[in-house]
Amino acid sequence: MTAPARSAERLKPVSAWRPAILRSAPLRIAVVAICILWSIPTLGLLVTSVRDPAEITTSGWWTALLNPLQYNWTLNNYQTVVASEGFITAFINSLVVTIPATVIPITIAAFAAYAFAWIRFPFRGLLFAIVVGLLVVPLQMSLIPVLRLYADVQLNGTFLGIWLAHTAFGLPLAIFLLYNFISQLPRDLFESAAIDGASHFQVFMRLVLPLSVPAIGAFAIFQFLWVWNDLLVALTFLGTGEEQRVLPSALMVLNGNRGGQWHFLTAGAFVTMVVPLLVFLFLQRAFVRGILAGSVKS
């Protein structure tokens, strides 16, 4: 992950024998075309969500976009979805599910990652290997036994149940990412702290946590988006009851009940997307860092 500046720099001198603009024009046009192509589906959703319901079914959204004055625009679709389709409750539920399900696994994983990285104890290698092995276990393996367990202890349909589930399912990646980061911290740091008589706990609080902020932030974004966008765990442990359902479940119900009513569906879909899109646009760099740390392991 060297500086992006290098790529620009390395291209200039060698191929300078052809005019730069001519040489790169087809490439640039292709890149722009791909970018447009990639954005069209989302753009269509956004445009349709603010169109008059009657016009949505009789004219293509692209026609309306190109002749904006000849068509009617409205925010009523959002009003209806939010007011009568339970999207406010679902939005709050999503927040209530997602925030603890992001913060709690980070806390637990940070302690574990520090121990795996810097404290010697029996079975350390074995336990960490198990954590890494669990990284790829399909969630589907957990659903049946955990749901049965929940039935026994009455945790079905509770927020506590889904917090714990998301926490546990997020832990392997959290421990792995934080371990990668924490184990790379310079050894001297820990040695001088030990000489000063600091306990592991003090080292963790005063050195490891503050230094790990980039890794913690990257995982936080990752987990936040994952939990916010999750449908499978939410359907299994919370269900689609109106009081408990989160945004993806609400959108699924809307999709089932009002499949052809695009004014509702597009507005509803955008409501589910707005928070992740904002998180993504503002924290893109940290998000990219998280993805790279999680997947590119030399």
Added chain:
Amino acid sequence: MAIQSRDQAEVSAVRRFAPVLAALVGMAVIAIGVVILADRNAATNLLASIYEALGNTQGAADLERGVGDQLLAKVVLGLVALVVGVGGIWMLYIGVSAVVGLLSPRWQGRILPWVFVIPAIGLLTVYLIYPTIGTIVTSFTVQTNGDPLANYKQLATPQFIGIIGNNLIWLVVATGGSVLLGLLIAGMVDRVRREALAKTFIFLPLAISFIGASVIWRFMYEWNPPGQQQIGLVNAVWTGLGFDPVRWVQDQPANTYALILIFVWLQTGFAMVVLSAAIKGVSVEIIEAARLDGANERQLFLRVIVPIIRGSIITVTTTIAIVVLKVFDIIYVMTGGRYGTDVIANRMFIEFYEFFNDGRAAALASVLFLAVVPIMFVNVRNLRRQGVGS
């Protein structure tokens, strides 16, 4: 050595006592929290008792009747969860490590690491390790009518063979499509200005949920009878080219590929970001040398850069392949598995959730698990090679 004064003795007694207290408080906070939170009506009950305590009996009564500030109740519940989940865990860690700190250094060294890892190991055991074993056992013992392999034998019926075939199509086309497109785009954007902006466009769908993307694309694929105005862009273009409109979601075999396109649209950005970083890691000297040897841009990309970043390509491919195996939302929402689009993960959910065929669902999940076991071993072996935990 000076004789310890009484004050100092008291201070040190307090110091010794404080961590024990913190540990106890932490445990109490977690215990009380769990008791409060482990209730389906936790939100309303909690706010109702707060209102009760504040003297707002009307508000409390409203809440218990299911009206009033239901949303506020949930927010309060979320806050309590944060306090319990984060605060409680911190208190517990602080307290227990301080208590351990009172022991002799030898015992400290033995116990402290476990204090740090046991919450994580405990959760992983309950939510991943035990269930994995449980699911495998279930697949051999539930709904088997005495034949332990019954659930697996059912997978040999034409219906399930079709499903597994679909999974293979998904594995090859969805994984291959995302990785190849991601690689191509990564190579292209590396050579234009405003690279970061271009990447954002490709990358953006990654923030969108599978279900959100499904709604987006169901609208793209919307079908109207021939002669009518097409409001789905894909059919508008298609009829514009002179063809009859196609029911992309229903008509076989195009529909599986139409669903795969949704996935590729979502995941290409992931492949692009990782591979783009890998391309930037290729050393300038190697590229210069290839250029001096007369390699054109295409040769440079295919013969020099791609082989060098092979490791990253493999990592991205396995990561996406695992996501493909588990993909459920797109199929569940778009077709529910009808029209010949079913895959294992969707079937597993339907057998489990709609038909209550736990045994068969467990067998399907175990098949998915079996598919990732090799990747699991490779990951762990790589880890060993790096000397972790030695």
